Amino acid sequence: MTRFPGEDYINRVEIFFHFDPLLALVTFISSRMVHIFFLPAVLTIVVTFVLGRVACGWVCPMGSIQQFFSFLFKKTKLHRPKKLEDNHTVWKYYLLVFILVSSLFTLDLVGIFDPFSFLYRSFVVSVMPALSYSVSSFIGAIYGLNLLSIGDILVQFFENLDINAIFLQGLLIGMIFVAIILFNLSRERFWCRYICPLGAFLGVISRWNVLKLKINTEKCIDCNLCSLQCQMQADPYPNEKWKSPECDYCFTCSAICPTNAISFPGKMAPESIESIDLSRRKVVLISLLGILAIPFFRISPARSRASEKLIRPPGALPEAKFLQKCVKCGECMKVCPTNALQPAMAEAGPEGLWTPMLVMEIGYCEYYCSLCTQVCPTGAIQELTIPQKNNLKIGTAWVNKDRCIPWKFGDPCIVCEEHCPVSPKAIKFITANVEQPDGSIKSAQAPVMDMATCTGCGICENKCPVVDAPAIYVTSVGETRSDRNQVLLDIIQSGEDPY
Amino acid sequence: MKRRVFLKDIAIGSLLLNIHPKVYAQGTGSPDVALIQGESPSLITKEAITTLGGMQRFISKGDKVIIKPNIGWDRTPEQAACTNPEVVKTLVELCFDAGAKEVKVMDNPCNPARRTYVRSGIQKAAKSAGAEVPLPNDHHLKKIPIHGDSLKEWEIYSDFVETDKIINVPIAKTHSLSRLTLGMKNWLGAVGGNRNQLHQNLDLAMIDLAAFFKPVLTVMDGYRILLRNGPQGGRLSDVKLHKTVAAGVDYVALDAVGASFFDIKPEELRFLQIAKEKGHGEIDLEKLIIEKRTI
Numbered sequence: 001m002t003r004f005p006g007e008d009y010i011n012r013v014e015i016f017f018h019f020d021p022l023l024a025l026v027t028f029i030s031s032r033m034v035h036i037f038f039l040p041a042v043l044t045i046v047v048t049f050v051l052g053r054v055a056c057g058w059v060c061p062m063g064s065i066q067q068f069f070s071f072l073f074k075k076t077k078l079h080r081p082k083k084l085e086d087n088h089t090v091w092k093y094y095l096l097v098f099i100l101v102s103s104l105f106t107l108d109l110v111g112i113f114d115p116f117s118f119l120y121r122s123f124v125v126s127v128m129p130a131l132s133y134s135v136s137s138f139i140g141a142i143y144g145l146n147l148l149s150i151g152d153i154l155v156q157f158f159e160n161l162d163i164n165a166i167f168l169q170g171l172l173i174g175m176i177f178v179a180i181i182l183f184n185l186s187r188e189r190f191w192c193r194y195i196c197p198l199g200a201f202l203g204v205i206s207r208w209n210v211l212k213l214k215i216n217t218e219k220c221i222d223c224n225l226c227s228l229q230c231q232m233q234a235d236p237y238p239n240e241k242w243k244s245p246e247c248d249y250c251f252t253c254s255a256i257c258p259t260n261a262i263s264f265p266g267k268m269a270p271e272s273i274e275s276i277d278l279s280r281r282k283v284v285l286i287s288l289l290g291i292l293a294i295p296f297f298r299i300s301p302a303r304s305r306a307s308e309k310l311i312r313p314p315g316a317l318p319e320a321k322f323l324q325k326c327v328k329c330g331e332c333m334k335v336c337p338t339n340a341l342q343p344a345m346a347e348a349g350p351e352g353l354w355t356p357m358l359v360m361e362i363g364y365c366e367y368y369c370s371l372c373t374q375v376c377p378t379g380a381i382q383e384l385t386i387p388q389k390n391n392l393k394i395g396t397a398w399v400n401k402d403r404c405i406p407w408k409f410g411d412p413c414i415v416c417e418e419h420c421p422v423s424p425k426a427i428k429f430i431t432a433n434v435e436q437p438d439g440s441i442k443s444a445q446a447p448v449m450d451m452a453t454c455t456g457c458g459i460c461e462n463k464c465p466v467v468d469a470p471a472i473y474v475t476s477v478g479e480t481r482s483d484r485n486q487v488l489l490d491i492i493q494s495g496e497d498p499y
Numbered sequence: 500m501k502r503r504v505f506l507k508d509i510a511i512g513s514l515l516l517n518i519h520p521k522v523y524a525q526g527t528g529s530p531d532v533a534l535i536q537g538e539s540p541s542l543i544t545k546e547a548i549t550t551l552g553g554m555q556r557f558i559s560k561g562d563k564v565i566i567k568p569n570i571g572w573d574r575t576p577e578q579a580a581c582t583n584p585e586v587v588k589t590l591v592e593l594c595f596d597a598g599a600k601e602v603k604v605m606d607n608p609c610n611p612a613r614r615t616y617v618r619s620g621i622q623k624a625a626k627s628a629g630a631e632v633p634l635p636n637d638h639h640l641k642k643i644p645i646h647g648d649s650l651k652e653w654e655i656y657s658d659f660v661e662t663d664k665i666i667n668v669p670i671a672k673t674h675s676l677s678r679l680t681l682g683m684k685n686w687l688g689a690v691g692g693n694r695n696q697l698h699q700n701l702d703l704a705m706i707d708l709a710a711f712f713k714p715v716l717t718v719m720d721g722y723r724i725l726l727r728n729g730p731q732g733g734r735l736s737d738v739k740l741h742k743t744v745a746a747g748v749d750y751v752a753l754d755a756v757g758a759s760f761f762d763i764k765p766e767e768l769r770f771l772q773i774a775k776e777k778g779h780g781e782i783d784l785e786k787l788i789i790e791k792r793t794i
Contacts, residue, residue: 007617143638155636159613337611366610368573368618405699414676415695419609423733429675445675463609465695 008386010374014331017116017377021045022096022198023327026110027378030103031324035379048202052209056192056199057248062115063192067250069181070188070231078185089193089233089246092200093278094286099197101290106320107297107351111327113197118177121354124330125167125343126174132163164339166362169354173343188231192248203245203276210266211249215239219261226253226262236262245276302349306485308475310347311358311395311456314365315373315382318481319348325380328354332372332381338363340458341372356381358394360458360474365394367421367457390422392480395456396487397426399447403471410434410442416460416472417447426454427472447472451488454478529556530790531781532747532756537794540585540722540744547718547746548593550790557715557748560598562663566590566630567714569670569685570606570621572731573614579723579738580731581615582670584624586720586744590666591628602628605658606688607635609731633658640691647707648777649700654692659712667714667750671721671741671757673729676701677770680730681757682717682750683709684770702770709750710779717753719745721760751780752787759784 017023024038044055056063073079099110111117135158142151167173183190192199213236226236234246236253254262302310303320313332316322333341333356340363343354356372358365373384384392397416401407410432417427432446456474464470477487533550537543548554558564568582576583587604594602604625608615612634616622622632640654659665669685676698677684684701686708687694697704721743725732732738745756751774755765765771765782775782 008614139638151638152633152636155638156633159634337614366573366614369614411699412676412701413698415698417675418698418730421731421733423728423737425728463695465693465698467693 008369008371010335010371013335014329014375014377015040017120017327017329017331019044020114020116020198022099022201023110023114023116023378025201026099026103026108027325027327029100030106030108031321032106037379044202045205048206048209050209051249052206052211052244053199053202053246053248054211056196056202057250060115060192060198062119062196063189063248065119065181066184066189066191067231069184073185074188079188080185081187087277089243090276090278091194092196093203093276094282095195096197096200096204097283097286098290098293101287102293105291105294106324107294108324108326109351110197111329112353113195114327115191115196115198117327117329118180120334121328121330121343122173122177124164124334126170126177128161128163129165129167129170130174132158132161132165136165162334164334164336166339167333168342168359168362169345173354187233189248193233193246199248207245207276209244211264212244212267213239213242213247213253214263214265216261216263219259221259221261223258226257229253229256243276297350300346300349302347302352306476306479306482307347308477309357309359310344310352311360311458311474311476312479312481313341313356313358313372313381314370314389314392314394315376315384316356316394316481317380317382318483322380322481323348323351323355325378326352326355327378327380329377330354330356331375331377332356335371335375336363337366337369337371338462340364340462358458358474360461361470362462364458364462365456367455367459390455393454393456393478394480395458395474395476396451396478397449397454397456397458397460397472397474399449400469400471400473401446403466403469404446405466405471406434406444406446407432407471408434410436410444412444413465414445414447415463415465419459419463421457421459422453422455424450424453426450426452427460451478528552530747530788531749531752532745532787532789534743534745534756534789534791535794536743536792538742540583540720541589542794543722543742543744544586544589544718544746545593546792546794547744548590548716550792551716551746551748554593554597557666558594558597558599558664561600562594562598563601563603563661564594564599564664564666565603565605565659565662566594566625566666566668567659567685567689567712568604568606568621568668568720569680569688570612570615570619571608571610571688573608573610573618574731574733575618576620577723577735577738578732579670579672579725581619581621582668582720583722584620586718586722587621587668588624588628590668590718591625591630594666595629599664602630603658603662604630604632605635605656607656607691608688635691637691645707645711647703647710649703650697650707653690653708655690659689664716665712665714667712667717669717669719669757670724671719671760672725672732673727673761675729677705678768679754679758679761679763681754682714682719683754683774686712702773705770706774706777706779709774710777714750715748717747717750719753719757721745721757724760726761749780749787751775751782755782755784755787756789 018040021041024041340358341356342359405413429445458474460472461470529552533547535543535547572580574580639657643655669682674680683705721741724741727737
């Protein structure tokens with residue numbers, strides 16, 4: 001799990017994503033760029049090519065979770081499989097076709113369905129915050145019982161996990177995750193069998209692998225137990241019907257075979273088994289759908305006109321390029337030390353669902369922090385040094401004089417200016433003479449913005465004592481990454497870097 | 500007891516109680532404020548405490564001590580937004596030398612505590628001297644009566660209450676509302692709640708908080724002071740190398756001395772004026788016994 005013990009450096013926590021050939025492929029296709037950091041994915045491809053989908057059965061964390069709950073549901077007799085007559089395992093191949101075709105036209109949907117993205121996002125946005133919430137109530141109860149030292153130990157332990165506890169779509173993303181788990185009630189490894197596009201991709205390249213199931217026909221008593229128990233619906237019996245692209249090499253069949261008739265001998269001369277039973281007509285149809293989907297995804301104004309609320313993390317590529325690369329994995333949201341990065345809902349259009357944006361009411365962009373730029377697995381957020389980061393704007397702050405304490409009431413408050421991290425400060429003061437209800441005049445120093453030095457970090461909005469709708473707020477306009485989302489003709493960049 | 504003896508005793512007793520504490524202090528020969536200049540932050544801190552009569556004057560054997568530096572911002576020591584780590588470390592060592600059982604160093608920062616604790620260098624320095632450096636734990640927040648003129652009650656970290664002795668170690672910086680942030684303002688880092696609202700009546704709030712916490716010792720870090728863009732600065736050009744540490748018991752006097760680092764007269768600062776009127780301490784630099792030395 002991603003940790004950041006207070007320093008502005010983080011290990012290569014995103015490396016796991018780089019073993020994912022599907023993320024690599026779709027990112028390459030949709031962004032028209034090849035990245036060397038996806039090199040580890042080659043290893044996965046080679047292993048799968050030679051040994052089949054062993055990674056699905058033995059490495060994939062999503063697979064492990066599916067396996068665990070399938071096991072649990074079976075043990076508790078909650079698992080109620082219906083008769084297996086279907087051939088729904090092909091769904092995932094159609095999904096793969098859809099994702100690949102749409103990525104050809106720069107629509108990057110892989111992040112929604114890729115198992116690593118799905119799992120990491122679900123944990124970051126939902127599972128861990130829920131855990132943190134329940135633990136926090138539990139710890140509260142411990143303190144309530146006056147068990148102070150136990151409480152202190154627990155607090156320290158959970159502080160070390162660095163859980164960001166507040167997320168806008170925690171419930172929705174969590175419900176999807178729970179639903180995927182509950183599907184295991186009807187089919188073991190439901191996700192791996194029917195949905196996983198990465199599994200489908202690995203299935204396609206594993207068709208010629210050398211690890212082939214072999215049933216010793218002399219021993220076999222045709223009991224069909226292996227096919228009934230196969231968690232991936234790979235149909236080990238009869239031998240010639242076995243679907244090697246479905247097999248994740250769990251070896252359950254050989255373990256349960258009453259006569260030990262099943263083995264997986266390595267064969268140097270791989271034989272081709274036609275076992276991905278796709279209908280050509282459907283593949284064409286799905287491809288057409290993949291193409292047709294694109295205009296529908298692009299009807300929204302997100303690409304042409306930026307949403308004021310869509311404040312991307314520093315280092316984010318220009319919006320169109322960003323959307324081609326972001327895989328919605330949630331790494332950046334995990335490392336954000338102030339919990340500011342949140343999954344977008346509609347702010348970035350349908351394509352931008354669950355992409356990261358800063359919500360200043362929850363957190364803000366810490367001045368000397370560049371963690372989110374360090375962890376992005378696809379380069380949608382470019383890695384930045386601190387001086388680079390502090391030289392760019394992610395948005396611009398605005399003072400709402402109707403709500404600001406000095407502007408409205410003539411009372412002193414300098415909280416936004418005090419927190420402004422740039423030097424010289426982007427918030428300056430002028431004197432406000434405010435007429436009071438009784439006609440008298442009160443004077444206070446009141447904040448005004450200096451557009452040239454404001455980076456849009458949002459700490460002013462976050463700390464504003466007008467808590468419900470802060471009297472100073474950040475919008476995306478002026479962000480360095482965009483040519484269009486600008487307000488002033490000429491903004492002088494501060495040359496000297498304070499770092 | 501005869502009535503006459505009783506009355507006589509009362510008369511003598513009240514006379515004694517009326518004498519300013521300074522009279523007793525003078526008996527030990529220590530000044531109100533030790534103002535030490537020098538190259539090494541730790542040496543001048545040590546010298547300041549020695550001048551006041553040594554740490555054992557403030558810390559007894561077996562005491563639980565909490566030291567409150569300013570760790571408010573995610574800034575390095577060179578940027579002078581947080582207390583000098585060496586000053587904090589020296590105080591921890593002196594406390595242990597005086598027999599303290601336990602020394603805690605804690606603050607509730609404006610930026611995320613984890614980062615400020617690390618970048619300020621204070622966590623590492625204080626830990627190396629054997630102190631506990633806990634992050635602010637919100638389960639420790641308690642609404643506590645302050646009995647102040649502006650603050651009746653506020654959420655306070657119980658760490659600062661459930662302790663034997665408190666030492667305040669502020670850094671001297673500019674501030675756009677109180678003009679300077681010195682020792683009394685430092686107490687805003689010991690409270691939780693919606694503390695940003697305190698700024699609407701900041702001068703009174705900090706006076707109330709300072710009177711509530713009442714540190715046994717205040718050590719003003721003036722090694723580097725922040726002249727502009729306070730309270731967090733940013734550029735090194737905002738910082739002046741002042742190479743001074745001041746220490747004393749009267750926290751109001753310490754803030755008055757801190758103001759002199761910036762060539763500001765104590766009477767110009769509203770919060771000092773009010774604190775003096777309330778009788779919390781002395782701000783007239785002429786009346787204070789200040790032992791100034793360069794080492």
